[in-house]
Amino acid sequence: MSNEKFKLHPISAVINFVKGLKDLIIPFLIIFVTNGFNFNIDVRQDGFWIEIIPTLIVVVIAFLYLFSGIIKWWTFVYWFEDNELRVKYGLFVKKKRFIPFDRIQGLNYKEGIFHRIFGLVQVMVETAGSTNGRPEAELTAITKDAAQRIEKETQRAKQSLDVLTNVEQLHDSSDELLQSERTTSRVVRKMTPKDLVILATTSNGIGVVLTGLVAVLSQFAEFIPYELIYEEIAGFIKFGFAVVALAVFVVFLFAWIISVLITFINYYDFTIIEENERLIVSRGLLEKKRVTIPLNRVQAIKIVENPLRQLFGYATIVVESASGGFGEKEKKITLIPLIPKKKMNGPLQELFPQFEWSPILSKPPKRAKPFFYRIDFIWLVPIVGLCTYFFYPFGLLSILLIIPTILLGIWQYRTAGYSIKRNQLTIVYRIISRVTFVVEKKRIQALERRQSYFQNRRQIASIEATVMSGLAGASAKAPNLNVKDVDTVMDWFDRSKEGIEEGIEQQE
Amino acid sequence: MRQQPIYQIPRKGLTVWRLYGLFSTLLVLIITGIICFLTYKFEGPSLIYLIVALIVLLVLIGSIWIPKIRWNHWRYEVREHEIEIQNGLFIVKRTLIPMVRVQHVDTAQGPILKKYDLSNISISTAATTHIIPMLITEDADRLRSRISELARVAEDDV
Numbered sequence: 241m242s243n244e245k246f247k248l249h250p251i252s253a254v255i256n257f258v259k260g261l262k263d264l265i266i267p268f269l270i271i272f273v274t275n276g277f278n279f280n281i282d283v284r285q286d287g288f289w290i291e292i293i294p295t296l297i298v299v300v301i302a303f304l305y306l307f308s309g310i311i312k313w314w315t316f317v318y319w320f321e322d323n324e325l326r327v328k329y330g331l332f333v334k335k336k337r338f339i340p341f342d343r344i345q346g347l348n349y350k351e352g353i354f355h356r357i358f359g360l361v362q363v364m365v366e367t368a369g370s371t372n373g374r375p376e377a378e379l380t381a382i383t384k385d386a387a388q389r390i391e392k393e394t395q396r397a398k399q400s401l402d403v404l405t406n407v408e409q410l411h412d413s414s415d416e417l418l419q420s421e422r423t424t425s426r427v428v429r430k431m432t433p434k435d436l437v438i439l440a441t442t443s444n445g446i447g448v449v450l451t452g453l454v455a456v457l458s459q460f461a462e463f464i465p466y467e468l469i470y471e472e473i474a475g476f477i478k479f480g481f482a483v484v485a486l487a488v489f490v491v492f493l494f495a496w497i498i499s500v501l502i503t504f505i506n507y508y509d510f511t512i513i514e515e516n517e518r519l520i521v522s523r524g525l526l527e528k529k530r531v532t533i534p535l536n537r538v539q540a541i542k543i544v545e546n547p548l549r550q551l552f553g554y555a556t557i558v559v560e561s562a563s564g565g566f567g568e569k570e571k572k573i574t575l576i577p578l579i580p581k582k583k584m585n586g587p588l589q590e591l592f593p594q595f596e597w598s599p600i601l602s603k604p605p606k607r608a609k610p611f612f613y614r615i616d617f618i619w620l621v622p623i624v625g626l627c628t629y630f631f632y633p634f635g636l637l638s639i640l641l642i643i644p645t646i647l648l649g650i651w652q653y654r655t656a657g658y659s660i661k662r663n664q665l666t667i668v669y670r671i672i673s674r675v676t677f678v679v680e681k682k683r684i685q686a687l688e689r690r691q692s693y694f695q696n697r698r699q700i701a702s703i704e705a706t707v708m709s710g711l712a713g714a715s716a717k718a719p720n721l722n723v724k725d726v727d728t729v730m731d732w733f734d735r736s737k738e739g740i741e742e743g744i745e746q747q748e
Numbered sequence: 749m750r751q752q753p754i755y756q757i758p759r760k761g762l763t764v765w766r767l768y769g770l771f772s773t774l775l776v777l778i779i780t781g782i783i784c785f786l787t788y789k790f791e792g793p794s795l796i797y798l799i800v801a802l803i804v805l806l807v808l809i810g811s812i813w814i815p816k817i818r819w820n821h822w823r824y825e826v827r828e829h830e831i832e833i834q835n836g837l838f839i840v841k842r843t844l845i846p847m848v849r850v851q852h853v854d855t856a857q858g859p860i861l862k863k864y865d866l867s868n869i870s871i872s873t874a875a876t877t878h879i880i881p882m883l884i885t886e887d888a889d890r891l892r893s894r895i896s897e898l899a900r901v902a903e904d905d906v
Binding site: 562682684685686687688689690691692693696706707708709712713714727730731733734735736 | 828
C-alpha cells in the first residue's frame with residue numbers, strides 16, 4: 241500500500257470559515273439590533289470607541305475563524321496505512337486519528353453549494369463507536385475521485401481481511417457484512433416529484449410556514465401600521481365573504497408553495513439503494529446528502545402516520561439506528577418519507593425479512609378507555625381556570641377544550657395495541673400521529689411496566705420498551721393494556737421464564 | 749400475576765431519604781422566611797403568609813410521607829439472566845434489564861451515604877441508566893461484582 245498523503249481541497253478553508261461565520265450571525269444581529277441600526281461613522285463623535293467595541297470583537301472573532309479555517313486545511317492530511325485510514329491535523333496541538341477499515345460502518349457524503357460548484361464532496365466516516373452524534377472523522381472537502389478511492393480502499397481492505405482471518409473471530413455485527421461483500425445493489429425506492437408534492441401537502445410544513453409568517457410579522461410589529469390595515473380590512477370585509485375567502489386561500493396557497501419548495505430542496509431525488517447489507521439513502525436539491533445505514537445497526541423501525549396521511553392511506557417509515565445520520569438531531573433516519581400503506585409491506589419484507597409486517601394486535605380492554613383522557617384533565621383544569629379568571633366571559637369558552645381532549649383520548653384508545661410474535665414486539669400507539677414501533681427482542685435494552693394506583697385498581701398497566709438510538713435511546717409505550725397482557729410481554733422478555741410459558745414458541 | 753422482585757432496600761435508606769427531606773424542608777423554610785420578612789417590611793398582602801404557610805406544611809408532610817411510599821415501592825432482584833427493579837411514587841414502574849445488555853456497573857457514595865454506610869449502584873445499558881439506591885456498602889460492592897460477572901458471562905443467543 242502506498243503511503244502517499246492526501247490533502248483536502250483548498251476550498252475547505254473557505255467552508256470552515258463560512259461554517260464559523262454561521263455561528264456568528266446571531267450575536268452579530270443582536271449587536272445590530274441593540275444599536276438600533278444607527279451606526280455613527282464619525283470617529284470624532286463622543287462614545288464612538290465604546291459603541292464600536294462589540295462590532296470590533298465580532299470582526300476579530302471572524303478573523304480568528306478565517307485563520308483557524310486556513311490552518312486546519314493547511315495541516316490536514318489523510319492517508320492509508322496498515323489497513324487503517326489515518327487522519328492528522330492541528331498546528332500546536334497535533335491530532336492524529338487511526339481508523340481501522342473493518343471498523344468503518346459507512347461513509348456518509350454531503351455536498352453543499354460550495355461543493356457542488358467545484359465537484360467536491362464532504363465525507364464523514366462512521367464507526368460503531370461514533371454514537372455520540374459526531375462522525376469519527378470528517379473530511380471537509382475532497383474530490384469525488386478521492387472519495388471513491390477511500391471507498392475502494394475500504395472495500396479492498398475488508399476483502400483481504402476476510403481472506404486472512406476466520407469468520408468466527410468476528411462477532412455478529414461484522415460477519416454479515418463481510419459475507420456478502422460482492423456488490424449487489426438494487427434500488428428499493430425512488431421518490432417521484434408527484435410523491436414529493438403529496439409529501440409536502442400532507443406534512444405539517446404548511447402549519448410551520450404559517451406560524452413562521454406570524455412570527456416574522458410579530459417581529460416587525462412596530463413597523464406595520466396596524467390601524468391602517470385594520471381600516472383597510474374593515475373596508476375589505478364589506479366586499480363580502482368571497483374576497484375574504486380568496487385572501488385566506490391566497491395565504492394558504494403561498495404557504496403551500498413554500499412548503500413544497502422546502503420539501504423539494506430537502507428531498508429532491510430521494511433514492512434508497514440496498515447494497516451489501518447496507519442501505520444507502522441519498523437526497524437533496526441544493527445540498528446533496530448521502531447516508532449509509534448498515535442493516536444490522538438498525539435497532540427498531542417506526543411506521544408513522546400523521547392524521548392527514550392516515551386519511552389518504554400514506555405512511556412514513558423511520559428507522560432508529562445505532563449509528564449513521566448527520567449530527568445528533570438526525571439519529572432517527574427517515575427511510576421512506578412517503579409510501580402508500582398498501583404497498584408498504586413489500587419493500588419492508590425485503591429489507592427486514594425477520595419481521596412480520598401485519599401482525600394481529602391485542603387491544604386495551606374497554607375499561608381502559610377513560611384512562612386515555614382522564615390524566616389530561618390535570619393540566620386542562622388550571623388552563624380553564626386561568627382563562628376563565630382573566631378573560632371572564634369569553635374565557636369560559638375554554639371549557640370547550642374538554643371535547644377535543646376526550647375525542648383525542650378515544651382515538652388514542654382505538655389505535656393502541658401490541659403484538660408478540662416469536663422474537664418480535666410490535667407496539668402501536670398514538671400521541672397525534674399513529675406510530676407502529678417494531679423491534680426485535682435482542683434490540684430491547686430495557687422493558688418497563690408502569691402502573692399507577694388507579695390503574696392497579698382496574699387491573700390495567702402500560703408497557704414501555706427502550707432501544708438504543710444515539711445517546712439517549714428511543715422508546716415506545718403501549719398505554720393502558722390489560723395487566724395480564726403486560727405481564728405476558730414481561731415474561732416474554734424475561735429469560736428465566738423461557739421454557740415455561742412461551743418456551744415452545746421461542747424454540748422455533 | 750407476575751411476582752414482585754424479592755429484595756427491599758434497607759430500612760436505613762428510608763432514614764436517609766427522610767434526612768434529605770429534612771434538608772429540603774430547611775431550604776424551603778429559609779426561602780419562605782425571607783419572603784415573609786420582605787412581605788412584612790414592604791407591607792405586602794397578608795394572603796402571602798397563608799400561601800407560605802401552606803407550602804411549608806405541604807413540604808413537611810411531603811418529606812415525611814413521600815420517602816415512606818417510595819421505600820415501600822422499592823424492590824429489586826438480580827437473577828442470572830436479568831435485573832428487575834421496581835420503583836415509583838404514584839406510578840409504580842417495574843423495569844427488566846437483560847444481563848446481556850448491561851454495559852457497566854458503578855457504585856457511588858456521597859458524604860451522607862458514607863455516614864450511614866450506604867451506596868448507590870447504577871447499571872448502564874447502551875440506552876438507559878438504572879439506579880438501585882441505598883444498599884449497605886458491603887452488599888452493594890458484592891452485587892456490583894456479581895452483576896459485572898454475570899454480564900460478562902451472559903451470551904447473546906437470541
